[in-house]
Amino acid sequence: MAKFARVYRTYSYIDKNPVIDKVRTLVQDEGLFTKLGIVQEISNVSRSTLVGWFHGSVRHPQHHTIAAVVSALGYEEAFVKKHRLDIERERERAAEWAAKQPKRRKRSK
Numbered sequence: 001m002a003k004f005a006r007v008y009r010t011y012s013y014i015d016k017n018p019v020i021d022k023v024r025t026l027v028q029d030e031g032l033f034t035k036l037g038i039v040q041e042i043s044n045v046s047r048s049t050l051v052g053w054f055h056g057s058v059r060h061p062q063h064h065t066i067a068a069v070v071s072a073l074g075y076e077e078a079f080v081k082k083h084r085l086d087i088e089r090e091r092e093r094a095a096e097w098a099a100k101q102p103k104r105r106k107r108s109k
Helices: 018-029 036-043 047-054 063-072 087-100
Strands: none
Touching: 018 047, 018 063, 036 047, 036 063
8 A cells, every 4th residue: 555645735845854954963973873872871772763864764763762862861851933923824825835735535345
């Protein structure tokens, strides 16, 4: 059965989820990029998972594993408001975007 990636209007990337690059930078800043075993030890996230993120084919890491590594390195996740939300305008833009998307086939059960 073919798998299709879900496409979102407000969030997209080409190769890997950008959070992988952000976590890589944190690991590098802590001087642990060549010592992933230590990251495993302090975060309880397997070394093979870390290698998959940074060197392998993992494109969509699980949030809880990202959070485990980030918090183990002494960081916290933060959400920053970028702009004021105009709900009606966003609804219009979402409808316009959705109209341009190819129709998806219904899944057979």
